[in-house]
Amino acid sequence: MGRWLRTRGxxxxxxxxxxxxxxxxxxxxxxxxxxxxxxxxxxxxxALIYAVVAIGLGILIGHTGQISLGHAGFFAIGAYTxxxxxxxxxxxxxxxxxxxxxxxxxxxxLLGLPALRLSGPYLAVAxxxxxxxxxxxxxWQGSWTGGSSGLHGLPLASxxxxxxxxxxxxxxDYYYLAAAVLIVLTIFARNVVTSHTGRAFVAIRxxxxxxxxxxxxxxxxxxxxxALSALYAGIAGGLYAHLxxxxxxxxxxxxxxxxxxxxIVLGGLGSVGGALSGALLLTFLQNALTRLPVVHDxxxxxxxxxxxxxxxxxxxxxxxxxxxMRSVRQRWAARVRDGAPRVDQIVELGEGSGVR
Amino acid sequence: xxxVTPDILTDLPWGQLLVNGLALGSLYALTAFGIVxxxxxxxxxxxxxxxxxxxxxxxxxxxxxxxxxxxxxAFVLTMLFAGLFGALIERVVLRRISTTTVLNPVIVTVGLSxxxxxxxxxxxxxxxRTFPDPVxxxxxxxxxxxxxxxxxxxxxVTLVLMTVLFAFFRFSPTGIAMRAVAENRVAAQxxxxxxxRMNALGWGxxxxxGAVTGMLIAPINYLDPGMMGDVALKAFAAxxxxxxxxxxxxxxxxxxxxxxxxxAGFEVAELRNTIAFALIVLVLVVRPGGLLGRHETxxx
Numbered sequence: 001m002g003r004w005l006r007t008r009g010x011x012x013x014x015x016x017x018x019x020x021x022x023x024x025x026x027x028x029x030x031x032x033x034x035x036x037x038x039x040x041x042x043x044x045x046x047a048l049i050y051a052v053v054a055i056g057l058g059i060l061i062g063h064t065g066q067i068s069l070g071h072a073g074f075f076a077i078g079a080y081t082x083x084x085x086x087x088x089x090x091x092x093x094x095x096x097x098x099x100x101x102x103x104x105x106x107x108x109x110l111l112g113l114p115a116l117r118l119s120g121p122y123l124a125v126a127x128x129x130x131x132x133x134x135x136x137x138x139x140w141q142g143s144w145t146g147g148s149s150g151l152h153g154l155p156l157a158s159x160x161x162x163x164x165x166x167x168x169x170x171x172x173d174y175y176y177l178a179a180a181v182l183i184v185l186t187i188f189a190r191n192v193v194t195s196h197t198g199r200a201f202v203a204i205r206x207x208x209x210x211x212x213x214x215x216x217x218x219x220x221x222x223x224x225x226x227a228l229s230a231l232y233a234g235i236a237g238g239l240y241a242h243l244x245x246x247x248x249x250x251x252x253x254x255x256x257x258x259x260x261x262x263x264i265v266l267g268g269l270g271s272v273g274g275a276l277s278g279a280l281l282l283t284f285l286q287n288a289l290t291r292l293p294v295v296h297d298x299x300x301x302x303x304x305x306x307x308x309x310x311x312x313x314x315x316x317x318x319x320x321x322x323x324x325m326r327s328v329r330q331r332w333a334a335r336v337r338d339g340a341p342r343v344d345q346i347v348e349l350g351e352g353s354g355v356r
Numbered sequence: 357x358x359x360v361t362p363d364i365l366t367d368l369p370w371g372q373l374l375v376n377g378l379a380l381g382s383l384y385a386l387t388a389f390g391i392v393x394x395x396x397x398x399x400x401x402x403x404x405x406x407x408x409x410x411x412x413x414x415x416x417x418x419x420x421x422x423x424x425x426x427x428x429x430a431f432v433l434t435m436l437f438a439g440l441f442g443a444l445i446e447r448v449v450l451r452r453i454s455t456t457t458v459l460n461p462v463i464v465t466v467g468l469s470x471x472x473x474x475x476x477x478x479x480x481x482x483x484x485r486t487f488p489d490p491v492x493x494x495x496x497x498x499x500x501x502x503x504x505x506x507x508x509x510x511x512x513v514t515l516v517l518m519t520v521l522f523a524f525f526r527f528s529p530t531g532i533a534m535r536a537v538a539e540n541r542v543a544a545q546x547x548x549x550x551x552x553r554m555n556a557l558g559w560g561x562x563x564x565x566g567a568v569t570g571m572l573i574a575p576i577n578y579l580d581p582g583m584m585g586d587v588a589l590k591a592f593a594a595x596x597x598x599x600x601x602x603x604x605x606x607x608x609x610x611x612x613x614x615x616x617x618x619x620a621g622f623e624v625a626e627l628r629n630t631i632a633f634a635l636i637v638l639v640l641v642v643r644p645g646g647l648l649g650r651h652e653t654x655x656x
Contacts, residue, residue: 067459069403069466114637117644120458121401121600125592126640128403129633132589140626254585258466265463303474310467314460315452 041171043287045243048178049236051279054263055189056232058275062264063193064225065205066115067124070131071260074230076252078104078237080138083151083247088144093157097238101231108230112223119208131257135249150248157242174243181239182276185232189272192228201225202270255303259286262306265313268320277321282309371501373618379507381614382514383569387591388598388606389521390565395600396538397558400450400461406588407472408445408563410581412438413487413570414480417579420488427490431571435564442563443556450559451552476581487574510572517568518607525603534558586629590617593632597639599649608647 057071082100085091091099111130115123138145145151157168157177168174192198200221203211212218241247259282267278289305290298313320387405395401416434419425425433445468453464491505525531536544537554545551569591570584577583594613598605613632620631639646 061459065457065459067462069462114641118640121395121462122596122640122644124401124403124462125596126633126636129589129593129629129636133630133633136626136630140624140630258470261463261466269459297478300474300477303470303477305474307467307470307472307474310470311449311464314464314467318454318460 039171041175042243043283045171045175045178046240047280047283048175048182049239049243050260050263050283051276052182052185052236052239053233053260054267054275054279055186055272056229056236057260058264058267058269058272059189059193059201059232060225060229061261062269062271062275063198063205064201064222066222066225067120068127068229069124069254069257069261070127070129070134071229071233072252072254072256073127073131073134074104074108074233075237075240075256075260076134076138076247076249077107077230078234079241079247079252080145080151080237081234082238083154083241084145086155086242087151087153092160093155093242094159097235097242100238101235104234104237105227105231108233109223109227111230112226115226116219116222128254128257131252131254135252138249146248148249150246150250151241152246154242154245157239168242178239178243181235185235186272186276189232193272197221197224205270258306262310264320266309266320268317268322271320271322273325274320274322281321369500371499373622374615375498375501375503375507377615377618378611379510379614380618381594381611382510383573383610384587384590384594384613384617385607385610386514386517387566387569387587388594388610389603390562390569391591391595392598392600392603392606393565394558394562395595396603397534398446398450398555399455400465401600402468402562403462403465403588404445404468404472405562405566405591406584407469407476408438408441409566409570409588410584411472411476412441412563412567413574413579413583414476416567416571417480417485417487417574427488431490431568434567434571438564438567439560441560443560445563446556446559451555473581480581482580482582485579487571487579489575490572506572506575513568513572517565521603530557589629590614590632593636596636597646599646602646602648605646605648 053071053075057068060066060068078097078100081103082093082096085096085099086093111127114126118126139148142148157174159166159168159177166173168177193201200211200216203214203216204218204221204225208218240251244251263278263282264275265278266282267276268274285305286302289302292298292301317323319326387409391402391405394405412434415437416430419430419433420427423430449464449468450461453460455461489506491509493505495505496503496508525535533544533549534554534557536547536549537551541551544554566584569587573587574583590613591610594609595606596609597612598607598609613635616631616635617628620628624631
């Protein structure tokens with residue numbers, strides 16, 4: 001083992017934590033339903049759904065550098081599309097959620113078009129307005145959206161598989177559904193950000209002019225980033241509507257958009273794993289704060305904590321939790337390397353520092 | 357079909373809507389002016405403008421009710437408080453934040469607004485309060501149009517503040533120094549202007565402008581921690597529509613937004629924010645720099 005670490009360790013080490021996560025997370029995910037009570041499972045499902053939004057938002061903000069303060073709007077579009085399709089048209093859950101994602105993506109694409117001409121703060125203001133406008137439009141069109149009282153009594157989520165159909169009845173069933181969707185979408189996001197498209201996104205973030213000079217089609221990739229991130233929020237919205245069996249415009253406030261932003265800032269911008277961990281952490285934190293016996297005024301405390309997380313993360317951990325993990329990983333990798341110096345390390349160290 | 361439109365148009369009390377809209381618009385203009393002032397001097401667009409204004413308005417409320425001060429005294433003291441508060445925020449928070457990416461200031465000011473919102477909710481609670489009326493008395497009549505004493509005060513305060521600020525930026529050495537910083541930071545620094553001091557001053561003045569809006573809109577609407585949410589969005593829309601880099605643009609945008617808001621509020625009250633959003637997008641697509649702003653082209 002020791003020899004294997006010395007010879008192969010340097011190649012494996014940087015991926016060690018990632019590999020560990022790949023092995024450990026599914027194991028933990030599998031164990032939770034056995035030990036956790038229903039309420040915790042519900043909470044975890046909610047966290048997993050938020051994580052889907054956070055990953056999508058991370059692609060937009062972290063990778064492409066296009067800010068959105070209105071992602072609750074896309075989340076609402078997904079939730080309402082899927083709720084209306086199942087309630088009013090009786091469409092199957094799977095179809096409704098897929099359509100919800102597509103509708104949201106289409107609107108994301110459309111919002112991406114004016115975003116082509118907006119940068120930084122302008123875009124932040126425009127998307128903030130978008131997030132505020134969606135719940136207003138829902139209330140305005142109350143005759144078919146249910147208005148401010150919302151939509152209730154959504155049918156159970158179900159998945160037809162050939163001859164038989166899985167119906168998601170309990171919190172546990174729903175947890176598996178949310179986990180499965182999250183895993184698929186996480187893998188998809190990781191593939192996208194490491195692909196040609198993902199590199200184009202990063203190029204746009206770092207310098208639009210340089211990206212254009214390198215032949216990156218700004219129109220295509222910016223709208224793609226918006227559509228992709230709206231797709232994630234839309235699918236998550238569809239899942240959310242069915243997890244709660246009902247929705248109302250009050251579920252989709254600006255504060256929710258800020259929640260999503262905080263998740264990815266805390267997790268680390270530009271990291272899929274960061275978005276995931278930020279979403280899980282923040283959802284649990286929110287819940288933990290409501291349970292503090294000394295606090296009667298949970299809402300204010302949560303808002304202040306949220307604000308403090310945003311400011312302190314930007315001030316002290318600009319790369320978020322993912323940045324902390326990265327530096328731990330590098331330190332660990334360096335320690336493994338110490339046993340067996342290699343040629344490039346010698347070159348790296350240079351003459352003055354001497355070879356250990 | 358053709359006969360419908362003129363009916364609606366003539367049925368609207370245009371004169372009244374215009375006066376109400378201009379009064380509301382003056383308040384949007386003051387907050388928008390603050391946003392643009394902070395943006396021009398510090399290159400940070402603040403998302404905390406609404407919440408600093410709300411916080412200051414609560415301070416004014418405390419001065420008026422707990423200390424029983426006359427309105428004019430409370431007004432001036434609150435402006436001073438807001439000025440110091442804004443400068444403090446710049447010194448303590450924003451100066452420490454790296455502005456290498458546009459995202460950082462946005463995220464940090466959003467965080468600030470949350471902290472202020474939660475703190476105000478914690479201190480003063482969420483019950484809706486009525487803010488004492490600064491002026492009482494019979495309204496003025498201009499033909500069929502009624503101008504309330506409060507609206508008259510709003511026009512007066514806006515006019516006075518705008519004149520003072522115009523003179524300040526035009527004639528006083530400090531005002532000229534602030535414009536120099538907005539124009540070219542490096543050159544201004546080489547001329548011996550302290551960028552840090554100008555940043556703090558910009559934040560202080562911008563925050564004080566927001567506080568004025570808060571104190572004058574609270575008697576119209578109500579007083580609670582969420583009072584500035586919609587107002588700040590309108591002010592943003594105003595600042596962006598007028599051009600984030602133009603102070604007169606902010607005023608123009610504010611007045612425009614106020615009139616649209618007043619007419620839209622009469623017809624489709626539920627959609628006021630949606631209309632503000634649509635307007636932002638429309639103006640930005642047609643003129644990315646806003647009505648009076650400069651569209652900055654980046655040099656490589």
